[in-house]
Amino acid sequence: xxxxxxIEGDSAHIEGSLTFPxxxxxxxEFERALAVRTGxxxxxxxxxxxxIDSGGAALLDEVTERGRGRNVRVAYTGACxxxxxxxxxxxxxAGARVAERERAGLLQRCGVWGYHTxxxxxxxxxxxxxxxxxxFAGLVSKRGGRKGAFVTQALLIGVDALPVVLTISxxxxxxxxxxxxxxxRQFGANIFVADLIAVxxxxxxxxxxxxxxxxxxxxxxxxxxxxxxxxxxEIDALKTMGINPVRYIVVPKFYAISLCMPLLSxxxxxxxxxxxxxxxxxxxxxxPAVYTREAIEILTAKDIVTGxxxxxxxxxxxxxxxxxxxxxxxxxxxxxxxxxxxxxxAAIFAVVVADCFFSLIFYF
Amino acid sequence: MDKPHxxxxxxSLSAGFGGRSVLEDINLxxxxxxxxxxxxxxxxxxxxxxxxxxGLLKPSAGSVRLFGIDIFAADEPEMVEVLKKVxxxxxxxxxxxxxxxxxxxxxxxxxxxxxxxxxxxxxVEAKLGLVRLTGTGxxxxxxxxxxxxxxxxxxxxLALDPDILFAxxxxxxxxxxxxxxxxxxxxxxxxxxxxxxxxxxxELASIHRIADRIAFLExxxxxxxxxxxxxxxxxxxxxxxxFRMGTFA
Ligand SMILES: Nc1ncnc2c1ncn2[C@@H]1O[C@H](COP(=O)(O)OP(=O)(O)OP(=O)(O)O)[C@@H](O)[C@H]1O
Ligand SMILES: [Mg+2]
Numbered sequence: 356x357x358x359x360x361x362i363e364g365d366s367a368h369i370e371g372s373l374t375f376p377x378x379x380x381x382x383x384e385f386e387r388a389l390a391v392r393t394g395x396x397x398x399x400x401x402x403x404x405x406x407i408d409s410g411g412a413a414l415l416d417e418v419t420e421r422g423r424g425r426n427v428r429v430a431y432t433g434a435c436x437x438x439x440x441x442x443x444x445x446x447x448x449a450g451a452r453v454a455e456r457e458r459a460g461l462l463q464r465c466g467v468w469g470y471h472t473x474x475x476x477x478x479x480x481x482x483x484x485x486x487x488x489x490x491f492a493g494l495v496s497k498r499g500g501r502k503g504a505f506v507t508q509a510l511l512i513g514v515d516a517l518p519v520v521l522t523i524s525x526x527x528x529x530x531x532x533x534x535x536x537x538x539x540r541q542f543g544a545n546i547f548v549a550d551l552i553a554v555x556x557x558x559x560x561x562x563x564x565x566x567x568x569x570x571x572x573x574x575x576x577x578x579x580x581x582x583x584x585x586x587x588x589e590i591d592a593l594k595t596m597g598i599n600p601v602r603y604i605v606v607p608k609f610y611a612i613s614l615c616m617p618l619l620s621x622x623x624x625x626x627x628x629x630x631x632x633x634x635x636x637x638x639x640x641x642x643p644a645v646y647t648r649e650a651i652e653i654l655t656a657k658d659i660v661t662g663x664x665x666x667x668x669x670x671x672x673x674x675x676x677x678x679x680x681x682x683x684x685x686x687x688x689x690x691x692x693x694x695x696x697x698x699x700x701a702a703i704f705a706v707v708v709a710d711c712f713f714s715l716i717f718y719f
Numbered sequence: 720m721d722k723p724h725x726x727x728x729x730x731s732l733s734a735g736f737g738g739r740s741v742l743e744d745i746n747l748x749x750x751x752x753x754x755x756x757x758x759x760x761x762x763x764x765x766x767x768x769x770x771x772x773x774g775l776l777k778p779s780a781g782s783v784r785l786f787g788i789d790i791f792a793a794d795e796p797e798m799v800e801v802l803k804k805v806x807x808x809x810x811x812x813x814x815x816x817x818x819x820x821x822x823x824x825x826x827x828x829x830x831x832x833x834x835x836x837x838x839x840x841x842x843v844e845a846k847l848g849l850v851r852l853t854g855t856g857x858x859x860x861x862x863x864x865x866x867x868x869x870x871x872x873x874x875x876x877l878a879l880d881p882d883i884l885f886a887x888x889x890x891x892x893x894x895x896x897x898x899x900x901x902x903x904x905x906x907x908x909x910x911x912x913x914x915x916x917x918x919x920x921x922e923l924a925s926i927h928r929i930a931d932r933i934a935f936l937e938x939x940x941x942x943x944x945x946x947x948x949x950x951x952x953x954x955x956x957x958x959x960x961x962f963r964m965g966t967f968a
Contacts, residue, residue: 375832375834375879375880376832376833378832378833378834378835378838379833379834379835382835382838408880408912409842409845409846409877409880410832410834410838410842410880412845413834413838413841413842413845414838416841417837417838417841437911440911441911441912444849444907444908444911445842445845445846445849446845446848447841447842447844447845447848586861685861686816686817686859686861687816687817687859687860687861688816688817689816689817690816690861
């Protein structure tokens, strides 16, 4: 039987069983009764209660508390042993409130943010130094590394990324050619499309597009793998086994990405030039032979070398940034998601800034 | 109280993972208000049995009835009704990491009742108090110790005052005093709310305190089912050894 609340003057009684489904209704009834009185006592007879659960117990405590707010003393009487016992077990006490988390002021938050950013930057430098140290040490001695890790990582980072890198570079080459074709045709400068595509792919688009794709693909994988290992204490386990996590986990990835990135960006450049060739052939009436000769002539060794230098640098950035965010993860599973997202944003940002920097150094 | 059906029935249940059989022809009746302790060596399938009993895993043969309803034949709304009366404590807690502890405990209350928020806050605090976690509601699960996580998960399992509680190693990782307190809590809940419990535990002290009956799993089968005192003289070598040696590794 659902609970029934009867209020007569200064006394009330509840009958039936007071459980979760009754809570909202009975609380509203109490609330109405409390609203019309101040500074008095409400005596509630519980002898008619046959059953109560934690919901009911919390309700009775809540009524006491709300009564206090209106200067009404609510007294419960006549509860049978069972009901009293359950009320005791589930008593939430007076003013039971979940403690609030401390809210920081604006200034404090700025300070904390600044401090964390600075500390993070120092950690990043430390990690970069460690990674370099251990990758050179790893060339000399194989101790502390993981057998076969390099090959697995190279397959994962390089070979598996091949289809998407090639498709995107092909399209980028074709798009560049299409956009410039319309302009060049007006001046009868059709042949220069080959120069344009070859130079921009080799110097910029090849390495940059590859880096952005790998930042999204492999950078995120590195960050989430290391972050997961951190929150599940796997990193701690490695440390207590006397294994350096940077040497064991980061360095194989560093080798793999540093090798794969230049190779991928060379392929990306070639495929991009091919994309331009097809557009030039279809739109600008250039024969493949003419286009190819022009492209080869315009490219200098410097273009190729700067492209390669850039792509190796991008590889290092992506790997260390991914690892850095992975090690810095806070919280549990949800932290892994957050840190992975942050790492991809940071890696792409860093790649573009570095690219800008290289252009300044190499060409001005 | 007399009930026509046991509150939970496992009927000739067989189960396994991808062809590897873990449980074979398990039969088990659990009566209202009893505490059944499931025992057995590590890896023998206790957690697997529990997961089948709450419908998380489908058996290869056999059936499970909770409150008289065959849970593998039940449709979604029926199953939800059953699950509202069931509390489950997972071996690794399974708190939602992205939510604060008090939000974790409040999930079932918010989803399955229309209790107003002020009363929910009270209930959450009361349930956290039961497991001695008063004042930790504002923390994230990742900010708790292993044992605290386990207890917070127990508070969540108890949120709706379930009729039956399945608890996978509720006292793993707890000190003897906290374990004793938790056992008292389970006994109290059984006494006052008539809660039925299926508990997996290896703690001998715990078993002595709470078990009405024990089910001893070994080699895919229930090797022994009965009271603790019967178990000690049951004549089954491995069961007697368990009580002599304490805990299996
Ligand atoms: N998801 C899974 N996939 C495949 N096999 C599993 C899976 N979960 C458990 N097993 C296997 O089922 C068997 C029983 O596992 P279960 O987790 O039920 O053991 P347990 O009795 O609870 O052990 P413990 O006391 O260590 O918790 C084990 O041999 C395990 O390898
Ligand atoms: Mg288990």
